[in-house]
Amino acid sequence: MSKLFIISGPSGAGKGTLVNMIMEKYNDIFLSISMTTRQPRPGEQEGVNYYYISTDDFKKRISEDKMLEYAEYCGTFYGTPREPAEKALNEGNSMILEIEVEGMRQVKAKMPEAVTIFIAPPSIDDLAKRIKKRNPEEKEEVIEKRVSRAKAEMEFTSEYDHIVVNGDLQEAFEKLSAIIADYIRE
Ligand code: 5GP
Secondary structure (H helix, E strand, O other): OOOEEEEEOOOOOOHHHHHHHHHHHOOOEEEOOOEEOOOOOOOOOEOOOEEEOOHHHHHHHHHOOOEEEEEEEOOEEEEEEHHHHHHHHHOOOEEEEEOOHHHHHHHHHHOOOOEEEEEEOOOHHHHHHHHHHHOOOOOHHHHHHHHHHHHHHHHHHHHOOEEEEOOOHHHHHHHHHHHHHHHHOO
16 A cells, blocks of 8 residues: 655664665655755765755745745755655655654644654764764764754654664664555555
8 A cells, every 4th residue: 555654863863774775675665855955965966865956946946835845954944845745645656755853744734644753863872973973074063953953853752653763773674664564565
């Protein structure tokens, strides 16, 4: 059965890696490519990781109702373009949105049947280390913002249908994969 999965979790909890592993295993699930106003990180590619657009373009898209959901996160906008997501779902495909908490709330309000999964780090200390290691070129102030936002996000885990703690990557993958398999086999 086609399902919409929303996967959230603080920056640095390993959700990108887990989502990539899921996409390799389930090649019939679509991954929504978000739009963002942040700069690409080294190695990121237009149309693969994100569509990188200007703040003006982003705001224009919001005013034209072309975003399924969006949020401002650490000073930049992130959002799900409405058209490709609705097309994939209308055609009966399952889809993953990798978005933060505000976006999850917006989508869940419109589509209560969406399945929400929170990827949590084993501890906040561990998360702060991962965030710093991942963004060595990021300004200290942005790293601090990301760490404090990550701490705040940990308060929202109870709003999610499932929580997967990513201490051991393989174990977390198996747990996430089992959750997804349960719904698409329904
Ligand atoms: P990053 O800058 O680390 O790629 O992403 C920062 C945060 O934005 C992550 O928590 C990520 O899940 C979230 N994010 C990415 N795309 C979207 C989106 O389309 N909508 C929302 N609401 N959040 C997003």
